[in-house]
Amino acid sequence: TQLLEQSPQFLSIQEGENLTVYCNSSSVFSSLQWYRQEPGEGPVLLVTVVTGGEVKKLKRLTFQFGDARKDSSLHITAAQPGDTGLYLCAGGSSYNTDKLIFGTGTRLQVFP
């Protein structure tokens, strides 16, 4: 069974602080996605990382895919209250490409 463990589980910070969320697995993934979900809404795709060692930037968000394609991180610079939400990493199963496996989730709260 392929599992994606995220840490931390919860994060509560002040506006302007930096943070990093980690997504780890013992399995290799062909790609990983990051989603953000707000209460009562569906997850929204933020980015897909495909190549080991890849770094992608989306404004204040920086995503990295591990060299071995088993882990990923999301770094947010100068967090804002609008960044509040549930952050989910997800990867396609190696056994069934139709199956998207979600990580355990990181709930971020940014206070003004």
Next chain:
Amino acid sequence: DTEVTQTPKHLVMGMTNKKSLKCEQHMGHRAMYWYKQKAKKPPELMFVYSYEKLSINESVPSRFSPECPNSSLLNLHLHALQPEDSALYLCASSQPALNTEAFFGQGTRLTVV
């Protein structure tokens, strides 16, 4: 159009009722998904349709019955549900491919009373 539309947004049903959740996408995606999400938990996969055929059933109880009438539509028929089935039900679609980028609907908040 990059939207996945789910109806209804909210549903309250009794344990003896029969209801259906509906999902529609017009992105030409050939894979569609149903997920169940409990409060403060990640989404759990229920069913996957690929090219209108059921490809994954994650051992979901038979009181949940999926249907894919065509490549744009996905239904979830509900019958004799239990209160513990109350959750946010999410539909998603993607292109069947190795990099499974999924686009999600807003979900249906289901309450079983």
